Amino acid sequence: MTEEPIQNTSANEEAAPRRHNRSRTAYAGMWGPIEIAALGIAILALFSVVLLYLFFVAPSASALAKARSERDTLEQERNNAKNRFGELKDTQSRIAHLIQSVDDFESVYLPAEAVGKTALYQKVNALINGYGLTNTNGPTFAPLETTDSRQVNQSDEEEGRSRFR
Numbered sequence: 001m002t003e004e005p006i007q008n009t010s011a012n013e014e015a016a017p018r019r020h021n022r023s024r025t026a027y028a029g030m031w032g033p034i035e036i037a038a039l040g041i042a043i044l045a046l047f048s049v050v051l052l053y054l055f056f057v058a059p060s061a062s063a064l065a066k067a068r069s070e071r072d073t074l075e076q077e078r079n080n081a082k083n084r085f086g087e088l089k090d091t092q093s094r095i096a097h098l099i100q101s102v103d104d105f106e107s108v109y110l111p112a113e114a115v116g117k118t119a120l121y122q123k124v125n126a127l128i129n130g131y132g133l134t135n136t137n138g139p140t141f142a143p144l145e146t147t148d149s150r151q152v153n154q155s156d157e158e159e160g161r162s163r164f165r
Helices: 009-021 033-085 091-108 115-128 156-164
Strands: none
Touching: none
16 A cells, blocks of 8 residues: 555645635835835925025024123223223212312422423523533524413413313
C-alpha cells in the first residue's frame, strides 16, 4: 500500500480564490492623500506663522525699541534741565535766583571800576617795558562800549538787573 498524501483539494481550492479575490493595490509609498493634506496644512501653518512674525511682531519690536530710545533721550534731557535749572517751579523764583546770581557775580568777581582801569594801565605799561618799547603818545585808550543816554542815571544795581525786567 502506498500511501499517497491525501490532498485536500477543496481546501486548496478555497485558499486559491481567497488570494485572488483580495484587492490588489499598488504600494504608493508613505504619502497617501491624508498625509499629503496634513503636510499641506502644516506648511500653510508654518508660512502663516512666518508672515505673522514679519508683519506684526518685527515692526512692533522695532517700534518698541524706538520708543525706548526716545524715552531714554527725553529722560536724559529732563535730568540735564533739572541739573541746570534746579527745582525752580515758577517764573518769580527763577527771576529771583537770576538777580541773586547777578548780584553775587558783581560783588564777588568784578573789581571796582577804578581798580580795573588802573590794572589795565599797569598791564599795558608792563608789556611796553617788557618788549623794550616807548610810549610816545601816552595812554589814549578808546572806550570799548558807548554809554546809552537812558542808562547814564542808573545805579550799579539797576544796571545789572535791568536786563531781567
